[in-house]
Amino acid sequence: MIMRFLHKFSSPPYFYAISGRMLPWLSALLLGLLAYGLYGGLVLAPADYQQGDSFRIIYVHVPAAWMSLFIYMVMAVSGAIALVWRIKLAEIVAISSAPIGAGFTFLALATGSLWGKPMWGAWWVWDARLTSELILLFLYLGVIGLYGAIEDKRAASRAVAILALVGVVNIPIIHYSVEWWNTLHQGPTVTKFDKPSIHVDMLIPLLAMAVAFKVYYAIALLIRCRNELLLREQSNRWVDEILEQR
Amino acid sequence: MNTVSSFAAFSAVVHRDLLLAYRHRAELLNPLAFFVLVVTLFPLGVGAEMALLKRIAPGVIWVAALLASLLSLDTLFKSDFEDGSLELLVMTPHPLSLLVLAKVTAHWLLSGAPLSLMAPLLAVMFGLQGDVIGILLFTLLLGTPVLSLIGAIAVALTVGLRKGGVLLAILVLPLYVPVLIFASGAVDAAMAGFPVSGQLYMMAALLVGALTLTPWPTAAALKMSLA
Numbered sequence: 001m002i003m004r005f006l007h008k009f010s011s012p013p014y015f016y017a018i019s020g021r022m023l024p025w026l027s028a029l030l031l032g033l034l035a036y037g038l039y040g041g042l043v044l045a046p047a048d049y050q051q052g053d054s055f056r057i058i059y060v061h062v063p064a065a066w067m068s069l070f071i072y073m074v075m076a077v078s079g080a081i082a083l084v085w086r087i088k089l090a091e092i093v094a095i096s097s098a099p100i101g102a103g104f105t106f107l108a109l110a111t112g113s114l115w116g117k118p119m120w121g122a123w124w125v126w127d128a129r130l131t132s133e134l135i136l137l138f139l140y141l142g143v144i145g146l147y148g149a150i151e152d153k154r155a156a157s158r159a160v161a162i163l164a165l166v167g168v169v170n171i172p173i174i175h176y177s178v179e180w181w182n183t184l185h186q187g188p189t190v191t192k193f194d195k196p197s198i199h200v201d202m203l204i205p206l207l208a209m210a211v212a213f214k215v216y217y218a219i220a221l222l223i224r225c226r227n228e229l230l231l232r233e234q235s236n237r238w239v240d241e242i243l244e245q246r
Numbered sequence: 247m248n249t250v251s252s253f254a255a256f257s258a259v260v261h262r263d264l265l266l267a268y269r270h271r272a273e274l275l276n277p278l279a280f281f282v283l284v285v286t287l288f289p290l291g292v293g294a295e296m297a298l299l300k301r302i303a304p305g306v307i308w309v310a311a312l313l314a315s316l317l318s319l320d321t322l323f324k325s326d327f328e329d330g331s332l333e334l335l336v337m338t339p340h341p342l343s344l345l346v347l348a349k350v351t352a353h354w355l356l357s358g359a360p361l362s363l364m365a366p367l368l369a370v371m372f373g374l375q376g377d378v379i380g381i382l383l384f385t386l387l388l389g390t391p392v393l394s395l396i397g398a399i400a401v402a403l404t405v406g407l408r409k410g411g412v413l414l415a416i417l418v419l420p421l422y423v424p425v426l427i428f429a430s431g432a433v434d435a436a437m438a439g440f441p442v443s444g445q446l447y448m449m450a451a452l453l454v455g456a457l458t459l460t461p462w463p464t465a466a467a468l469k470m471s472l473a
Contacts, residue, residue: 083466138420145413146403158470159403162463163417166399169459170421173452177424181431 010089012229013238019222026219033212040205048202054118059206061111063213064104068136069171071101071217075143076168079161089225091157092232094164095147096224100217102140109133128179135174139167153232255340256348263352266325273321277357278364281314285368296373303372304382304433307365308389312422315390316415318357319397322349323405323468332405333472342468343461350391350398350461358390374437381436385429388449395456396421402467425452 008014041059048055075097082090112130113123124130143160150156233239250258267274288306289299326332326349335345365386369379400417407413432445 135420135423138416142413142417142420145416149404149407149409149413155470155473159467162399162467162470163403166421166463170424173424174420177427177448181427 010087012088012233012236015089016226016229016238016242019226023219023222026215026222030212030215030219033208033215037205037208037212041202041209045202045205046199051119054115057111057115058202059209061108061115062206063210064111065108065133066210067213067217068101068105068108068133070214071097071104072136072139072164072168072171075101076164079164082157083161083165088232089229091154091161092225092228093221095143095157095160096221096228098140098143098147098160100220100224102137102144104213104217105133105137105140109137128175128181131178131181132171132175135178136171139171143167250340252340252344255338256344259335259345259348260352260355263349264355267352267356274356274360277314277318278360280317281310281361281364282368284310284313285372300373300437303369303374304430304437306372307368307382308385308426308430308433311361311365311386311390312393312419312426314361315357315393315397316418318353319394319401319414319418320411322353322394322398322401324401327405327471332468336469336472342465346398346402346464346468347457347461350394350464353398354391354394358386358394362386362390378433378436381442382433384446385432385449388446388453389425389429392425392449392452392456393422395460398464399460399467402464402471404471405468406471425449428452 009018037059042056045056047053075094078090078093078097081087082094109130112133116125116130117123143163146163147156147160150159230239230242285306288302292298292302323332326335336342338345362383366379366383369382374382397418400414400421403417404414428445428448432442432449435442435445
């Protein structure tokens with residue numbers, strides 16, 4: 001049942017039709033979550049006892065950092081699927097994720113430096129988490145550059161898939177090497193097995209923002225995939241039919 | 247019929263690459279000269295104060311080694327790709343990952359090994375002491391094969407491209423970070439008189455991991471570049 005749905009979902013015309021119908025719903029969900037998350041985080045949540053109001057950048061910074069890793073995983077997994085089963089949609093998901101992931105990585109770095117200035121007294125420190133996030137940005141840029149450099153887009157997708165898989169093996173190695181090398185960043189406050197060391201009133205808007213960022217990613221990904229599909233399948237009949245309906 | 251054993255094929259590829267390099271001796275010296283030059287630029291750039299130079303020597307030598315290895319990577323598959331012998335390698339009955347490993351072995355013997363042997367001389371010029379130089383040499387011998395192995399993946403991905411040069415640097419250098427950190431960390435620890443076995447074990451683990459894992463993506467990338 002699920003397999004049949006997935007099979008159907010991965011066929012380009014069906015994906016194009018159903019993603020078009022999903023987009024308005026996802027956008028509404030995004031607006032709701034953003035409105036609640038931002039209001040709850042910026043207005044309702046109490047100020048931090050140490051960091052005052054400047055901790056509120058957490059509502060952008062932490063979800064962006066989570067997304068930067070999550071999107072890399074999506075890229076690698078869909079790359080693996082593309083390599084093994086040669087599913088066109090998986091190829092497109094892999095490469096369409098890269099610019100969005102790079103964007104979130106950059107956002108995490110930028111908000112991190114804005115947060116670092118009042119807290120640590122410096123825009124940039126060579127701390128483990130910052131450095132590994134910067135290297136992650138370079139990995140994304142490598143993927144985007146490689147895709148751009150290869151003319152044949154299907155071959156480029158396979159190259160990107162190989163590179164993403166190599167990167168996924170390396171991310172933990174890079175993470176731990178820079179962690180042992182130098183550390184200043186505060187420890188995790190939410191993602192640990194113990195009780196989160198963050199107040200519930202601060203936590204709930206943060207989780208709402210995290211889900212909002214995921215929904216935003218889904219929307220951006222769907223739009224990018226739809227464009228890429230139209231480009232790649234422009235000689236197929238179902239694209240002509242869509243264009244005629246316009 | 248497959249009459250040649252895999253080991254014979256492996257050594258044949260290594261032998262061929264070494265012979266080819268021997269016939270083009272001048273090209274062999276380029277990465278080495280580059281390595282020495284980059285290291286030489288640092289005293290000119292940051293000042294010739296011996297205490298400072300001693301402090302930054304491990305990092306400088308290792309970063310220069312990374313760049314020299316990056317420079318030498320370009321030759322790994324390029325000429326074979328251009329004259330078509332790479333396609334013949336792919337078509338042999340032997341596993342391509344094994345032949346890739348042979349080519350990387352030859353490449354390391356021609357670039358990483360001489361570079362490692364050159365480094366102690368530079369270390370003396372930066373005022374390092376005997377046992378620290380030994381550790382530096384050891385990290386280079388453990389680390390430069392990892393650089394060749396990881397670099398081979400990126401070269402295989404970009405071998406068919408005309409504008410592969412800068413792209414290669416962007417693909418490869420982020421993946422080199424762990425080697426750089428553990429290697430210069432080991433030399434730093436040795437200079438401060440701390441034990442270095444932890445960092446050396448990590449480098450050995452990286453080497454074993456790279457030896458076992460990288461030939462497959464390299465082979466896959468080569469097949470893709472040739473298709």
